[in-house]
Amino acid sequence: MHIDLVDQDTYATGGPPHDQLAWLRTHSPVHRHPGEPDFWAVTRYEDVVHVSRHSELFSSARRLALFDEVAEEQLALQRLMMLNQDPPEHTRRRSLVNRGFTPRAINALEQHIRDICDDLLDKLSGEVDFVTEVAAPLPLYVICELLGAPVSDRDKLFTWSNRMIGSQDSDYAATPEEGSGAAMEVYAYANELAAKRRANPRNDIVTKLLQPDENGETLDENEFDLFVLLLVVAGNETTRNAASGGMLALFEHPDQWDRLVADPAKAATAADEIVRWVSPVNLFRRTSTRDQVLGGQEIKANDKVVVFYSSANRDPSVFPDADVFDIGRNPNPHIGFGGGGAHFCLGNHLAKLELRVLFEQLARRYPRLHQTGEARRLRSNFINGIKELPVTIT
Template identity: 60%
Template structure:
């Protein structure tokens, strides 16, 4: 029996063989659900895009965007996150936060990102853990810069993010309730930042978010608190795991690493391929708002629908030789940042820049970086995560 729900499955690795079988034989497949009657597993690229671009038919608000089921009080709180909203409320909230994530605003961070990458690699020598020394601290330091938060808070944000996302993994925490507490702490952290910026504005994202827009609309401190949860988790986990899975992809395909070392013009397409290959966020859930169809499959109002981005990103109808890691792949219409529509990743520009600068810096500083043991994977059906990756940091010879 194909199993896509159990987090333990993913600790052994993404079940690409099973996802591929479903995509070929049952692309909209009724899957058992330990918390409910079941859900439709959507694995074909065209269908994932269709669901993503039709929020009027497939709601993030009704059952939330996560695959699990939650008590109604928890749902009401989580619906304050734009992740769990539908247009028009989602559009209104997103327009307020989008002003901090325009390409022009993100471009101002490039020099800071370069400095962070060099500082992190300055502390790398001999053997170490790529995740805790490089992949995890990079996005957290960038997030601290965005928020105007002290870099000293990086470890706190790292811990809260792990507890919130990794609650299925005993290494990070033991209960769902602890994950809820971590979310509350993150919200309080954002609230405090917002209150401080109201008293003393700075040149940072929080200050921009609490300023009234042209129509007078602005985010409240509670809104900023909920946005902080989203930024710390989404901005940290996606880049962190794209970086670590990307490094692992280069270890598994050394010809592609040599190709990048020989031709740095491949950095931009390499980033797109890393995101396609890694697909850090593996799935999101939607709820049908009316009787409809996905492909040839009838869907009833109220049905749970789960789109599997990792399956769509290996769809041979869209990607020639989809199981080949090719840093020159072009075109590359992956759904690693979402399938389009209103929930396309707000931080895509930032994530691309972080990954490009990181791998450019690694190629310059440690061209002979090599694995020194097996990577340990996160126990999660949501994040394609690596917890630990032993490496040898080898500088250029001569």
């Protein structure tokens, strides 16, 4: 079988290449994939979890965590972002940021998220684009709430996020330089936000993160700016594309939509199944810190290692009927929020809460919601994204 797991056009036309990934899981689960440089494609659940949980063996900091290669002069700045750190630096930063994302703090947002969903759904009528009218605004409203930013800022956040993530998609950004420009605008926005909170503290995550913790530790200016950048992208793109990809999955599996309409409480398990099925983040990169063996292959120090969550989440050795979309699936040990370890998604509780409330409300309020046009996918091998999903409200 011809294997190419990084062709952007493949993802734009059909999403992740699940036929290739299934073949690799069986025949070559740790596969030497051509590229610049070549990399090891890791596709089995067990191996993806192993890589994720052993930062000392597979580094996020050595050559960063994103797939594309980065110029040497950019590495130092990028390593200030939690995504591109290893313990103990990552542990320190995460402990500071964790203060704003405890389960208790997130659960306190449920009624607010329910109000946001109701407000969005109140405005729907006739044929609309589910992405721009529902899936995209929901996490942006929530991010504005977390940052204590005015809701009017959501359009700016939406544009910046699209330009950073969509640098390979002509609808969003013509060049990677435009993506870098968007990042600089987010830095400036974060700086301004921090200055306002230092002058006028409020009961929001920004104020909390700018204050010293019990050990007197605090985020410096660069660390805070990069945290806001990570929140704008990770807190927006993942939930947005899980919501739109989940809606598409329910349209493609009408029996599951009927189950949800009959029992909206199933939105709790549906949220996890949507994350498994969609796998909004397709891949992350690690760098081997030493010579070692993985999946029977000899990995050399400094080799590029890429884990594919969209493959691990369809591994039949872990998920019975892995290619069946089942909103009642339980247990569901998916790794759509990462394979555990240091980089397990900080916002997983928030994302699941947003998805649960959204699909519960959709099933209750619009049981005859239906798709009326073709879904358009993002041209990206990193984010499994939906750009447009026309629906009709009846």
